[in-house]
Amino acid sequence: MSTKHFLTLLDLSRDDINRIIQRAIKLKAMRNQGEIYEPMKNKVLGMIFEKSSTRTRVSFEAGMAQFGGSAIFLSPRDTQLGRGEPIEDSAKVISSMVDIIMIRTFEHDKLVRFAEHSKVPVINALTDDFHPCQLLADMQAYVEHRGSIQGRKVVWIGDGNNMCASYINAARQLDFQLVAACPEGFDPDAELCKQNADRVTVVRDPAEAVKDADLVVTDVWASMGQEEEQQERMKQFAGFQVSPALMDLAKDDALFMHCLPAHRGEEVSKDMLDDPRSVVFDEAENRLHAQKALMEYLLLGHQ
Numbered sequence: 001m002s003t004k005h006f007l008t009l010l011d012l013s014r015d016d017i018n019r020i021i022q023r024a025i026k027l028k029a030m031r032n033q034g035e036i037y038e039p040m041k042n043k044v045l046g047m048i049f050e051k052s053s054t055r056t057r058v059s060f061e062a063g064m065a066q067f068g069g070s071a072i073f074l075s076p077r078d079t080q081l082g083r084g085e086p087i088e089d090s091a092k093v094i095s096s097m098v099d100i101i102m103i104r105t106f107e108h109d110k111l112v113r114f115a116e117h118s119k120v121p122v123i124n125a126l127t128d129d130f131h132p133c134q135l136l137a138d139m140q141a142y143v144e145h146r147g148s149i150q151g152r153k154v155v156w157i158g159d160g161n162n163m164c165a166s167y168i169n170a171a172r173q174l175d176f177q178l179v180a181a182c183p184e185g186f187d188p189d190a191e192l193c194k195q196n197a198d199r200v201t202v203v204r205d206p207a208e209a210v211k212d213a214d215l216v217v218t219d220v221w222a223s224m225g226q227e228e229e230q231q232e233r234m235k236q237f238a239g240f241q242v243s244p245a246l247m248d249l250a251k252d253d254a255l256f257m258h259c260l261p262a263h264r265g266e267e268v269s270k271d272m273l274d275d276p277r278s279v280v281f282d283e284a285e286n287r288l289h290a291q292k293a294l295m296e297y298l299l300l301g302h303q
């Protein structure tokens with residue numbers, strides 16, 4: 001059997017995603033009840049981080065420890081990857097010593113090449129193009145608060161970035177409509193939009209976009225690696241801030257999500273994260289449960 005990887009949401013079927021979400025909800029309940037569950041004793045997770053992280057690192061490392069296994073944090077500052085050792089050689093070597101690997105990097109192609117040469121499952125922990133682990137956590141949070149997302153209207157506000165691209169994949173995989181309100185020049189990838197034309201619409205007016213929305217989502221205006229564009233982007237994205245007033249134009253029971261970290265006063269108003277419609281800290285916590293369910297699936301199959 002070939003090794004299963006999780007590079008984008010398209011690597012899982014709709015049924016797989018729904019089962020992983022249900023399993024994540026179960027693992028969350030088990031943890032809340034103090035149940036010890038250690039299906040990964042002696043298993044090792046390799047964690048390659050070429051970009052910063054709080055949630056992703058803590059959730060993967062804690063999740064593996066809770067499962068009875070251990071994790072190794074690998075930064076390019078300390079490994080030969082950072083000194084130019086080819087990605088293919090690194091993949092062969094690291095995957096000969098650990099059981100599962102997660103990678104946060106820049107070019108998506110680097111992740112794909114690593115996975116091609118890895119003997120063990122590889123998980124995308126964020127690339128410039130996609131952030132599928134966050135979507136598992138977000139979809140879990142939606143299901144917990146509102147039930148199935150199938151047939152719902154989800155509105156993305158702001159940059160057509162890696163998170164937006166993963167929302168497009170989620171729309172396809174979980175059968176919902178996505179409206180992306182982006183300033184001109186910051187649309188999601190054109191090819192991805194074309195492939196999902198039946199599910200994705202790109203518009204310019206956030207107020208118009210959020211009408212009838214069940215879920216409103218945003219993210220920072222300048223992603224990791226775009227720090228030099230921050231000032232220019234602040235100008236381009238003016239008018240794309242999510243606030244309680246904007247949320248008032250959505251459905252009465254609409255939820256608000258943000259993968260975090262957030263910049264209050266930029267993509268979100270100062271009070272947005274504390275609004276009762278915001279579930280951002282549930283989303284963040286769910287990174288732990290959803291990724292435990294994902295690792296379990298990749299290593300042990302559906303439970």
Ligand code: CP
Binds near residue numbers: 261
């Ligand atoms: N949302 C997310 O991936 O957060 P970190 O960058 O802190 O891992």
Ligand code: NVA
Binds near residue numbers: 126161260
């Ligand atoms: N779009 C953001 C997400 C951070 C979790 C970035 O890539 O920096």
